[in-house]
Amino acid sequence: MITKQKGTYDISGDDAKKREYVNEIIRGICEKYNYNYIETPVFEASELFHRSVGETSDVVKKETYDFLDRGERNLTLRPEGTAGVARWFIENKLYGNMTEPVKVFYNEKMYRYERPQSGRNREFTQFGVEFIGSDDVMADVDVISLAYQTYSLLGLDTVIKINSLGDTESRDNYRKALVDYLAPHIDELCEDCKERLNKNPLRVLDCKIDGDSDIIASAPKTTQYLNQESLDRYNKLKDYLDLLEIPYEEDDRLVRGLDYYNHIVFEIYADIPNVGHLALGGGGRYNGLIKKLDGPDMPAVGFAMGYDRTMLAIEEAGNNIPIKKDIDAYVMYVSDSEKETAAFITQNLRLNGFTTETDYLNKGLKGEFKSADRFNAKYLVILNDEDLAKNEVNVKDNVTKEEEKVNINDLIDYLDMHD
């Protein structure tokens, strides 16, 4: 038997219906905020991700699906959505005649070669938005507001953690200060953190073991190293969030894994029973990225939501996603002549807006009743030759069990009236 590949999954049945519902929420809110839907390719030149996400990040070093195609091209399945959008923006020279910022959203499959575990797979979905062409805090607010309202519409109570990494100068100064501070304490750190100090010092702040230690608590803060411009911008963001009544927590230890972020970064958390404090998404400003990819110096900000873990959160929080499980009508027949009429009536009901099923297995009446119940049919349309001779069918309300004979030509009107 051929089994599915590690870290992939099929989505069907109720799960698929729930996703359709969530997709509609996403589509609806993006429409209100005026973000346009975009699809970019699943695979891109490997170099795109290496340059954007950062050569040193583990996402690129050991988590990408890289392969050579038959033309010997180095390709990579996208591990995140921003790089593809940036490439699209640059390749189509959208900066050439930009009278308005470019606002797009995607909701697509991403791929990372990771060991699957709770809320994490190799193939996963991210919903995200990118706002390109404004360096104003108004744009940051736009993105954070959309993110917050999306979770809110999904019935999740979230907290937004925000921080500022500052511009490149601030960020570099901070990184240096942190390493200088931690180096003398290296023996007091956990094994993992000793490693992190070399590879990715900012992540020491996130350590589960040392995170609460005095050493980390009194470590330098990102905000202490912001230059005036960066600080002003950060304060302005908080003013706007207050104004819009979007709850947030400042977290000066919040740093993000991908290299391209600067200034505002944020992550969105929810407290989920049985799971704990779960990060559902995050984002930030990435002013240098488009230039780094051979485009113009173009400011941008974005957000991405981990779709699968958001579904998990909705599930665990006990939120009910409405699923349409019932059908409007089930057409029942036995004889061949009834069957022909059944085919006709079934099509006719469908074309008039009724979700309709019928029997495809020649079950006989008893089995058809069972099927109708399985489908949760509201009405049973029961045919028999005797009534058909008079151009009539039996319509049985499957809740009240009341049954009436209805002329075939009046069937649609009859169901409309009772609907």
Added chain:
RNA sequence: GCGGAAUUGGUGAAGUGAUUAACACGCCGGAUUGUGGCUCCGGUAUGCGUGGGUUUGAUUCCCACAUUCCGCCCCA
């Protein structure tokens, strides 16, 4: 990349080195020959993740692999 646990039918599962692999749900058939849902009766794994090995004999023991779940790294 590292570590731990698991894998029995459509589903939930019990179980054993050797006669027909419990039980329950579901499904199918019948009692009820074209108006069901209750009840009763009967049927429903030539098989115990896949491939090897040990053995007179393996679903049970051993090895490898696959997938799932949990944790680490990493990320979100």
